[in-house]
Amino acid sequence: xxxxxxxxxxxxxxxxxxxxxxxxxxxxxxxxxxxxxxxxxxxxxxxxxxxxxxxxxxxxxxxxxxxxxxxxxxxxxxxxxxxxxxxxxxxxxxxxxxxxxxxxxxxxxxxxxxxxxxxxxxxxxxxxxxxxxxxxxxxxxxxxxxxxxxxxxxxxxxxxxxxxxxxxxxxxxxxxxxxxxxxxxxxxxxxxxxxxxxxxxxxxxxxxxxxxxxxxxxxxxxxxxxxxxxxxxxxxxxxxxxxxxxxxxxxxxxxxxxxxxxxxxxxxxxxxxxxxxxxxxxxxxxxxxxxxxxxxxxxxxxx
Ligand SMILES: C[S@@+](CC[C@H](N)C(=O)[O-])C[C@H]1O[C@@H](n2cnc3c(N)ncnc32)[C@H](O)[C@@H]1O
Numbered sequence: 001x002x003x004x005x006x007x008x009x010x011x012x013x014x015x016x017x018x019x020x021x022x023x024x025x026x027x028x029x030x031x032x033x034x035x036x037x038x039x040x041x042x043x044x045x046x047x048x049x050x051x052x053x054x055x056x057x058x059x060x061x062x063x064x065x066x067x068x069x070x071x072x073x074x075x076x077x078x079x080x081x082x083x084x085x086x087x088x089x090x091x092x093x094x095x096x097x098x099x100x101x102x103x104x105x106x107x108x109x110x111x112x113x114x115x116x117x118x119x120x121x122x123x124x125x126x127x128x129x130x131x132x133x134x135x136x137x138x139x140x141x142x143x144x145x146x147x148x149x150x151x152x153x154x155x156x157x158x159x160x161x162x163x164x165x166x167x168x169x170x171x172x173x174x175x176x177x178x179x180x181x182x183x184x185x186x187x188x189x190x191x192x193x194x195x196x197x198x199x200x201x202x203x204x205x206x207x208x209x210x211x212x213x214x215x216x217x218x219x220x221x222x223x224x225x226x227x228x229x230x231x232x233x234x235x236x237x238x239x240x241x242x243x244x245x246x247x248x249x250x251x252x253x254x255x256x257x258x259x260x261x262x263x264x265x266x267x268x269x270x271x272x273x274x275x276x277x278x279x280x281x282x283x284x285x286x287x288x289x290x291x292x293x294x295x296x297x298x299x300x301x302x303x
Contacts, residue, residue, distance in 0.1 A: 056098030095157025098122030209280030253281035
């Protein structure tokens, strides 16, 4: 590849990054500890606002026409959860982030009580009487009795959990029998071991880049759901409609990482947790286009 060619595949991007970064060394180190997740979001708070959404949505936008990115598309995920919410319900958001989803829903359903839990909750733009946000690790929720919630939803947050069986069991405990659990997250299309070296490295860098546990396959996620007593009501693959957002993020990351000198300066001067997020943006679109990573919507019911 000549110096001026833009790396356009995972293999090319990995070869290119190996020129200025020891990838194996960069990947090493466990980032599943809640303290690391919290500091990752603290470090990237402003970048999320600037790059993802000014309104505070911290997830991929699901494009309506599949071709263009629009800030309006950020409400796709909470609007799916909305389909299962009824008057008088109690609803919980796991990993509510800067609060954009829960605020959107709490305004839509004034007679529904909403709780949001996050390790690093953003400052809410508005306060509503039917909405409580608590700074808390949702892997343990002792304040909530068994069978408390009608609907629980989690948008791009469970990927952080390395012990999904334990977390799903806790979620099941606080969900009412017949209650709905809505999950949006990214997963591997196939088992990690089935990928070639470059795609394995890309997946590890993306996991590291998002302070996630090593991303599990769709089959592994669904096995965890079944083992903890959740039945799949419906599921969708949303990889295509998030592509415009992934390409947008890739373009921004490429402005730095396509240029070894700029990349070296950025890696030397900025915190690791910030730089790793840029790597996620750089690799995410091609990893999805090459069929390694997929974006899923699951609607589940407590058995
Ligand atoms: C990618 S952001 C998504 C935020 C929000 N769901 C949204 O769609 O805008 C993931 C969020 O999950 C939170 N998080 C991750 N692990 C958590 C845990 N164990 N307990 C509470 N919050 C957690 C992070 O602090 C972060 O705000």
